[in-house]
Amino acid sequence: MIELAVLGVLREGELHGYELRKRLRELVGGTSSISFGSLYPALGRLERDGAVEAVEAVEQLEAAVPVATVPST
Structure with missing residues (x-):
């Protein structure tokens, strides 16, 4: 259920x-x-299944923070 909320x-x-x-x-x-x-x-799990992807890290407070997004189709 958490996967649906995340998406x-x-x-x-x-x-x-x-x-x-x-x-x-x-x-x-x-x-x-x-x-x-x-x-x-x-x-x-969502990334493994191709439902989300990790994208380029965002520079924030001198630390790279990975972000997640739903891939564009």
Whole structure:
């Protein structure tokens, strides 16, 4: 189920893991606990299946942060 939520949020635009988790929490409410321990494996499965892709890192605070996006068709 988390995979569907991730795809829905990523349709809005590219996000890195922290922002993706923050956006998911906003959508499902504060009572849901979406952990990085469930988010990153879900992203990995989606990437493996070709549903999302990692794109060029974004320079932020002198650190490269990988972002995820839904591939364009």
